[in-house]
Amino acid sequence: MKLRFAPSPTGLLHVGNARVALANWLLARRHGGEFLLRLDDTDTERSRAEYAEAIEEDLTWLGLPWDGLVAQSTRLDRYALAAEKLKAAGRLYPCFETEEELAYKRERRRREGKPPLYDREALKMTTEQLERALANGKQPYWRFKLSMRSVSWRDQVLGDRSVKLSAISDPVLIRADGSPLYTFTSVVDDLEMSITHIVRGEDHVTNTGIQIDIFEALGGKQGALAFGHLPLLTDAEGGALSKRLGSISLRHLRKDGIEPAALVGYLAALGTSNDPVAGMPADLAPSYDLGKVSQSTARFDPRHMLALNRKLLHGVAFDAVKDRLPEGADEAFWLAVRGNLDLLREAKPWFDVVRGTIVPPVLEGEEDFLRAALDVMPAEPWDTTTWSAWTSAIKVSTGRKGKALFLPMRLALTGEEHGPDIGTMLPLIGRDRAALRLKIAAGG
Numbered sequence: 001m002k003l004r005f006a007p008s009p010t011g012l013l014h015v016g017n018a019r020v021a022l023a024n025w026l027l028a029r030r031h032g033g034e035f036l037l038r039l040d041d042t043d044t045e046r047s048r049a050e051y052a053e054a055i056e057e058d059l060t061w062l063g064l065p066w067d068g069l070v071a072q073s074t075r076l077d078r079y080a081l082a083a084e085k086l087k088a089a090g091r092l093y094p095c096f097e098t099e100e101e102l103a104y105k106r107e108r109r110r111r112e113g114k115p116p117l118y119d120r121e122a123l124k125m126t127t128e129q130l131e132r133a134l135a136n137g138k139q140p141y142w143r144f145k146l147s148m149r150s151v152s153w154r155d156q157v158l159g160d161r162s163v164k165l166s167a168i169s170d171p172v173l174i175r176a177d178g179s180p181l182y183t184f185t186s187v188v189d190d191l192e193m194s195i196t197h198i199v200r201g202e203d204h205v206t207n208t209g210i211q212i213d214i215f216e217a218l219g220g221k222q223g224a225l226a227f228g229h230l231p232l233l234t235d236a237e238g239g240a241l242s243k244r245l246g247s248i249s250l251r252h253l254r255k256d257g258i259e260p261a262a263l264v265g266y267l268a269a270l271g272t273s274n275d276p277v278a279g280m281p282a283d284l285a286p287s288y289d290l291g292k293v294s295q296s297t298a299r300f301d302p303r304h305m306l307a308l309n310r311k312l313l314h315g316v317a318f319d320a321v322k323d324r325l326p327e328g329a330d331e332a333f334w335l336a337v338r339g340n341l342d343l344l345r346e347a348k349p350w351f352d353v354v355r356g357t358i359v360p361p362v363l364e365g366e367e368d369f370l371r372a373a374l375d376v377m378p379a380e381p382w383d384t385t386t387w388s389a390w391t392s393a394i395k396v397s398t399g400r401k402g403k404a405l406f407l408p409m410r411l412a413l414t415g416e417e418h419g420p421d422i423g424t425m426l427p428l429i430g431r432d433r434a435a436l437r438l439k440i441a442a443g444g
Helices: 015-030 049-062 076-088 099-111 127-135 182-192 202-217 242-248 250-256 260-269 281-287 302-315 318-324 331-340 344-355 367-375 386-398 403-414 422-429 431-441
Strands: 002-005 034-039 068-071 092-095 141-144 150-155 159-164 172-174 197-201 226-230
Touching: 002 015, 002 197, 015 034, 015 049, 015 197, 015 226, 015 250, 015 260, 015 281, 034 049, 049 250, 049 260, 076 092, 076 141, 076 172, 076 182, 092 172, 141 202, 150 202, 150 226, 159 202, 172 182, 182 202, 197 202, 202 226, 250 260, 260 281, 260 302, 302 331, 318 331, 331 344, 331 422, 344 422, 367 386, 367 403, 367 431, 386 403, 386 422, 403 422, 403 431, 422 431
Parallel strands: 002 034, 034 068, 197 226
Antiparallel strands: 092 141, 141 172, 150 159
């Protein structure tokens, strides 16, 4: 089994790309197969080296190592040879119509009540007409002559699928400048690299019918490729997500502090009846089953992903995150704050609370209460029993209890109304910081 993930380096990977890459990787690894990263970079105007580098970084972050890496821009000679083979077989033919001429033809067919398909008039061109056009400096683009048949396959996600090729215009495979298009290069690569399974988005179903026809015209065996088309993602309300995917690129999610194991676990379960479980791809591969993916669209809900991220952080060990915590953070700090985090980056403000010089707000009307609390502050050393002993003394001294006692104390000590357990935080804050903050909150 050999699978490939073939992104175009024309932008950053988003969650839709990640889902496709993950499905290919998990399927390959579960069955002891290979996973190939192929950069479809023949669009020289839009492809960028920095995007190619970003793709590699993002896949590495997700835990998706590849068994081979190839860029289509290094294989132009192979596409040229394949094109010559199709020309010799009469399946690739030259065309000279301009965009304006093609638009006129489509409109004319609509007025006649016909589908706006290419009329194949270029096939009627004589050798003399072709030579004359070339002599006049015209450069042809090349269309593939589709078979007048229906292409069918058993899709590993969508079930039985069929594409009626007679209802599709002959696709352009080579531009007038000689550059090959994705529809063509992808097939040549899949054939020559012995790809066995192609997993991609549902929007490629029609394209799959076309590419099977090209594949077989190039000598590929009928049924040699297995396909699985993942239904497209929607947002949490069921609306189209495609236009918003750029706002949830992997780069942005990583910057925001989403853990790769949370994203991987969420995407692996998306569209199935399985409850998502955070985990890296290597952990999830043994149980992955493409057949469990529903034929219905899948809803990508950032809230669910964040909930999984939160659950992951609440149980993660200090050693797994210590390199990404603020300098000086120790295990005691991590155990004190991890249960209050949605994202790892939220640890830094709490480190400022326990080790920094935060300035709490002045609490109007609480001056006498805070000074009374300061008067009964326990001596060091402090431990996890200190808070209970201190609040008991404050209750006796002031008569306060419940929210009237705890809220102003939390605000004075941390600057926040909510947060990690104050009893666990207090020994980390220390007596000197606590005393200073109480004085500031009391108005000096």
